[in-house]
Amino acid sequence: MQVYLDNAATTKMDKVVADIMQTYFIDKYANPSSIHQKGEEVYNDVEKAKDKVAKILNAKAQDLIFTGSASEANNFIIKGVVRANKDKGNHIIVSEIEHPCVLGPAKELVKEGFKVTYAPVDKKGRIKMSELKDMISEDTVLVSIMTANNEIGTIQNIKKIAKLVKKSGAYFHTDAVQAVPYLELDVKDLGVDFLTLSAHKFHGPKGVGMAYIDRSVKINPLISGGEQNYSLRAGTLDVAGIVGFSKALELAYKNREKKIEKIRELRDYFLEQVKKNIKDVHLNGHEKFRLENNLNLRFNGIEGEAILMDLFNQGICVSTGSACSAKNLRTSYVLQALKINSDYLNSNVRFSLSKNTTKAELDYTVKKLKETVARLRSFSPIK
Amino acid sequence: MALNYTKKTLNHFLKPKNIGEIKNADAYAEIGNMVCGDQLNFSIKVEKGKIKDVKFLSFGCASNIATASIMTEKVKGMSLEEAKNYDWNKIVSDLGGLPQQKVHCSIMAVQGLKKVIDSYEDKKGNKEDHKGKAKKKVVKKKK
Numbered sequence: 396m397q398v399y400l401d402n403a404a405t406t407k408m409d410k411v412v413a414d415i416m417q418t419y420f421i422d423k424y425a426n427p428s429s430i431h432q433k434g435e436e437v438y439n440d441v442e443k444a445k446d447k448v449a450k451i452l453n454a455k456a457q458d459l460i461f462t463g464s465a466s467e468a469n470n471f472i473i474k475g476v477v478r479a480n481k482d483k484g485n486h487i488i489v490s491e492i493e494h495p496c497v498l499g500p501a502k503e504l505v506k507e508g509f510k511v512t513y514a515p516v517d518k519k520g521r522i523k524m525s526e527l528k529d530m531i532s533e534d535t536v537l538v539s540i541m542t543a544n545n546e547i548g549t550i551q552n553i554k555k556i557a558k559l560v561k562k563s564g565a566y567f568h569t570d571a572v573q574a575v576p577y578l579e580l581d582v583k584d585l586g587v588d589f590l591t592l593s594a595h596k597f598h599g600p601k602g603v604g605m606a607y608i609d610r611s612v613k614i615n616p617l618i619s620g621g622e623q624n625y626s627l628r629a630g631t632l633d634v635a636g637i638v639g640f641s642k643a644l645e646l647a648y649k650n651r652e653k654k655i656e657k658i659r660e661l662r663d664y665f666l667e668q669v670k671k672n673i674k675d676v677h678l679n680g681h682e683k684f685r686l687e688n689n690l691n692l693r694f695n696g697i698e699g700e701a702i703l704m705d706l707f708n709q710g711i712c713v714s715t716g717s718a719c720s721a722k723n724l725r726t727s728y729v730l731q732a733l734k735i736n737s738d739y740l741n742s743n744v745r746f747s748l749s750k751n752t753t754k755a756e757l758d759y760t761v762k763k764l765k766e767t768v769a770r771l772r773s774f775s776p777i778k
Numbered sequence: 779m780a781l782n783y784t785k786k787t788l789n790h791f792l793k794p795k796n797i798g799e800i801k802n803a804d805a806y807a808e809i810g811n812m813v814c815g816d817q818l819n820f821s822i823k824v825e826k827g828k829i830k831d832v833k834f835l836s837f838g839c840a841s842n843i844a845t846a847s848i849m850t851e852k853v854k855g856m857s858l859e860e861a862k863n864y865d866w867n868k869i870v871s872d873l874g875g876l877p878q879q880k881v882h883c884s885i886m887a888v889q890g891l892k893k894v895i896d897s898y899e900d901k902k903g904n905k906e907d908h909k910g911k912a913k914k915k916v917v918k919k920k921k
């Protein structure tokens with residue numbers, strides 16, 4: 396049996412999405428910037444696709460910039476806003492557990508003379524509000540805190556954080572890449588100035604990201620030299636990608652409640668079965684403020700990479716934040732930020748479900764996981 | 779990041795040889811890697827200056843388990859001197875290669891082996907010095 400439980404890394408594209416995208420490779424191939432009829436036809440399709448996304452996010456279509464990835468969108472927003480608003484100050488705040496594509500640009504800005512502070516999280520991955528409050532100063536231009544974490548699935552109270560940040564006069568960005576469709580993403584209701592999404596996390600195409608930007612805020616382009624996207628991101632539009640993104644997002648939010656209810660039930664069933672069958676298992680992250688599709692579990696006494704390789708051999712795909720799985724041999728900084736006892740840092744495995752996950756797959760996984768854990772523990776020196 | 783372990787490495791990981799702890803072993807040793815956090819525990823039985831038996835316990839990655847498995851297989855019957863100088867390159871080539879960031883697993887395996895042999899020789903030396911009155915060395919274990 397083949398079981399894919401790595402949906403936080405990426406998801407399988409929906410067939411409908413793939414089919415729609417296909418149209419734009421061979422039939423409707425014109426450049427939407429061309430003024431002839433063929434171009435206009437494609438342009439109209441792109442506008443329609445953007446309108447659909449705008450509606451879901453309660454934004455204006457002209458506030459949406461499609462990019463080559465969420466990584467690009469995060470780079471664009473963070474560098475673009477900070478560099479364009481030097482008159483407002485030179486300080487930014489990001490959380491300790493942001494994705495590398497937020498931490499990376501923040502580090503780059505340090506080299507340019509900006510100051511960065513890292514907002515800490517508690518043992519379950521929630522932002523420590525009072526510490527965040529103390530960090531914000533008159534000099535703070537931008538605060539970036541992710542909606543939900545990719546490793547541990549912890550969800551932040553974005554509305555509350557945005558309110559706090561906005562009150563100080565700073566701008567607020569949230570990386571909501573992992574949140575679709577688990578949370579409603581109404582940018583007005585959330586009160587965010589900037590928000591990032593990535594199509595491949597919700598059964599859309601890889602290589603298509605989106606930046607929601609409040610156009611009244613100054614921002615520098617990352618890629619300049621063309622008038623596309625209001626000159627904020629040069630380059631011929633990725634028509635198929637934008638249409639695919641839009642379709643995937645539309646499908647993701649269709650019957651959302653029912654869909655996430657099913658995923659939550661399966662996830663909770665899986666956790667219950669794992670705990671019933673395996674001793675000394677612990678949940679990392681938050682039990683309540685948690686993405687419905689995420690489980691990050693610690694198996695005491697054995698190493699995450701070994702569990703992953705053993706499961707992989709049985710056709711099961713999972714992921715781990717253990718040092719041994721990383722190219723640089725460093726334990727996940729997200730788990731470290733939770734201040735987990737260092738003896739336990741390398742014993743964690745992430746299981747991430749999707750709407751395609753079935754009960755039979757989870758039953759199989761529990762069975763194999765039980766064998767794997769028993770086997771590895773049988774010769775572990777740590778009892 | 780795909781690791782692309784060789785078939786041989788995977789086989790040794792999935793069906794490791796010489797796992798466990800020898801009862802009444804002549805020496806025990808524990809070795810850990812500060813960077814990746816992995817750990818190996820060795821126990822040996824020595825007869826006539828040769829390794830009669832060697833076993834290991836592992837808190838480690840697939841390659842940690844595989845390297846210890848293939849090494850223990852190879853050094854059984856070897857003289858202590860020869861085993862102490864066992865070359866980690868040999869482990870890597872016996873496994874058909876290791877991913878670059880996993881080469882240190884094989885180094886840790888040979889270091890652990892050397893440590894357990896050293897511990898045996900220390901004990902034996904002590905025994906001879908104190909006419910057999912040496913205290914049995916207590917092996918510290920991580921919880």
Ligand SMILES: Cc1ncc(COP(=O)(O)O)c(C=O)c1O
Pocket residue numbers: 403404463464465466467494496541543544545570572573593594602603604
């Ligand atoms: C929270 C988060 N942000 C950003 C990204 C980057 O997305 P992309 O692959 O589109 O660059 C990911 C996925 O890897 C993610 O999980």
Ligand code: FES
Pocket residue numbers: 718719811814815816838839840841842880882883886
């Ligand atoms: S990664 Fe260090 S021993 Fe395996």
